[in-house]
Amino acid sequence: MAVFPFEYSNPRVERIVFGRGVVRQLADEVRRLGAERVFVVTSPSITRTYLLDAVRSALGDMCVGVFDTVQPHSPTDSIAVAAEQATAAGADAFVSVGGGSSIDTAKGMAALMAEGRPLKDLATHFIPPDKKEVPPMPAPKLPHIAIPTTFSGGEYSYSAGLAEGGYKLILADPKMSPRTVMLDPEAAQTAPPKLLAASGMNALAHCVEAVYSTQTQILSQAYCLAAIGPITTYLPRLVADMNDLEAIGEMQVAATLSSMGVYSAWTGIHHGIVHVIGGRFTVPHANIHALMLPYAMRWNLDGTTEAMARMARVMGVDEPDDIKAAAQAPEVVYGMNVKMGLPLRLRDLDVPRDALPSLAEAALDDISTHNNPKKIHSASQVLECLEMAW
Numbered sequence: 375m376a377v378f379p380f381e382y383s384n385p386r387v388e389r390i391v392f393g394r395g396v397v398r399q400l401a402d403e404v405r406r407l408g409a410e411r412v413f414v415v416t417s418p419s420i421t422r423t424y425l426l427d428a429v430r431s432a433l434g435d436m437c438v439g440v441f442d443t444v445q446p447h448s449p450t451d452s453i454a455v456a457a458e459q460a461t462a463a464g465a466d467a468f469v470s471v472g473g474g475s476s477i478d479t480a481k482g483m484a485a486l487m488a489e490g491r492p493l494k495d496l497a498t499h500f501i502p503p504d505k506k507e508v509p510p511m512p513a514p515k516l517p518h519i520a521i522p523t524t525f526s527g528g529e530y531s532y533s534a535g536l537a538e539g540g541y542k543l544i545l546a547d548p549k550m551s552p553r554t555v556m557l558d559p560e561a562a563q564t565a566p567p568k569l570l571a572a573s574g575m576n577a578l579a580h581c582v583e584a585v586y587s588t589q590t591q592i593l594s595q596a597y598c599l600a601a602i603g604p605i606t607t608y609l610p611r612l613v614a615d616m617n618d619l620e621a622i623g624e625m626q627v628a629a630t631l632s633s634m635g636v637y638s639a640w641t642g643i644h645h646g647i648v649h650v651i652g653g654r655f656t657v658p659h660a661n662i663h664a665l666m667l668p669y670a671m672r673w674n675l676d677g678t679t680e681a682m683a684r685m686a687r688v689m690g691v692d693e694p695d696d697i698k699a700a701a702q703a704p705e706v707v708y709g710m711n712v713k714m715g716l717p718l719r720l721r722d723l724d725v726p727r728d729a730l731p732s733l734a735e736a737a738l739d740d741i742s743t744h745n746n747p748k749k750i751h752s753a754s755q756v757l758e759c760l761e762m763a764w
Contacts, residue, residue: 380591382638385530386551390630394619396558397425397521400432400469403554407517409467412436413460415480416471417444420523423564429471429521439463444476447537447652447659450493453482461487467517470552473524473565473573474535474659480518481534481550488513488549493536497543500741511547520552523565524573525609525625526660527580527633529555535649535659542653557630559622567613571714574609574625575664577632578602578707579648582671584632584639586681586747597635603688604628606706613714643750643759644670646743650736657723664716665723669763671704677748720764730760 389406391399404412412433420426421442430437441456460468460483470480486493489511499507520529528534532551536543562570581598584590605628612621647670648662675682682700686693689706693699708718717723725733734756737743743750750756 378591380593382591382593385634385637386532386548387530387553387555389554390557391554392557392623392626394558394560396556397428397561398432400429400519400556401434401436403519403556404433404436404467407467407519407553409517410436411438411464411466412469413438413463413465413467414440414469414471415444415456415483416440416442416476417473418442420472420476420564425471425523425561425564429469433469438465444472444479446475446656447542448475448478448482448535450482450536450538450543453479453486453493453536457483457486465516467519469519469521471521471523473522473569474526474528477520477522477528477552478534478536480520482536482545484515484518484550485511485534485545485547488515493545494538494543496545498546500739502738502744506741508546511549515547515549518550518552519554519556521556521558521561523562524569524660525629526573526576527629530630530633530637535652537653540654542649557626559619559626562622562626563616563619567616568715569658569660570625571609571613571716572658572660572664574605574629575667575707575711575716576660577629578605579644579663579667580632580636580641581605582667582685583641583644584636585685586674586678587639587642588745588747589638589640590681591638594635594637594639597631599684599688601628601631601635602685603690605632606689606710610710610713640745641742642670642746643673643737643743643756646737646740646746647733647756647760649740649742650733651725654729654733654736655723655725657725661717661723664711665718665720666763668704668708668711669759671707673759673762674746674748675700675704720760725764727764730757730764734760
């Protein structure tokens with residue numbers, strides 16, 4: 375790949391701490407940030423594991439409160455309740471524990487507490503065909519330490535995907551980014567295998583769309599091509615054996631590479647569709663990513679042959695002909711979903727067929743759709759992809 379003029383923005387995470395049992399070092403990370411009163415943000419599923427108690431134990435007297443009812447897709451009304459509790463507790467830092475919804479809830483809390491405005495007013499607005507308006511959020515945000523238990527990678531982003539009124543809201547402010555990410559394979563081991571499978575496919579979706587993005591460049595390519603092989607190898611392995619801490623750790627590192635790579639590359643039709651389905655239906659975000667990915671790849675195949683061939687080869691496809699290699703990439707991804715027992719059709723997620731036309735129309739209001747490598751001019755094109763997946 376030729377090196378051409380490009381722009382790359384580093385994620386704002388200052389520090390990544392990786393290793394078995396690093397949760398026990400949490401207090402040291404809090405002190406490094408100059409904080410003393412930590413508010414923990416997590417989901418009900420984490421309360422049923424040892425992990426919340428481990429976090430509380432590590433924090434000791436620095437833990438001033440816990441919000442443990444995070445909801446999928448981070449609805450804004452839930453964030454408002456959590457922010458009120460954190461304010462009453464006098465929190466000066468957050469620790470999020472769990473998947474993307476816990477991390478995005480903490481980001482939303484930071485924005486709401488700092489800006490004092492409804493989160494809907496802070497959301498990014500898409501102006502067709504390819505412009506976006508990002509409301510300024512000048513206020514300083516409370517520092518945030520993320521302890522992810524899944525592989526979706528929201529911990530490296532300074533944006534947050536929130537839900538309100540059946541729509542997905544995207545907030546973006548560099549000051550919302552977690553300052554420290556703590557990657558502990560033992561923490562990820564607490565997540566259900568199917569959740570790890572789906573979130574790992576979410577990380578793979580970031581890689582795929584970054585590699586054939588209209589804004590791809592050499593750094594995004596380097597990160598994401600380095601991640602695709604390990605994801606293909608280690609994700610099915612850990613799902614088959616949750617005691618395989620080596621595979622879990624390898625996936626945590628691959629998810630980090632994925633997030634670093636997608637950061638400066640715009641996503642395409644896959645993300646546009648995932649956003650609108652997630653906003654309208656109570657379906658786990660990672661499951662939609664996993665399901666839609668092979669169909670979006672198939673739909674984009676004739677416009678992404680070279681990029682798809684490169685991805686196929688790091689997936690282990692041994693085929694010298696680019697066209698034939700590229701055609702195998704979506705099938706490898708589909709095969710991973712089959713092997714890991716993930717949903718394969720939108721109907722399996724209770725998305726009704728009569729909703730597809732309106733979902734296609736809604737996807738045209740998502741900036742990702744308009745940055746797809748195959749140019750999209752109409753809802754009928756998006757509907758083609760949705761029909762393939764239904």
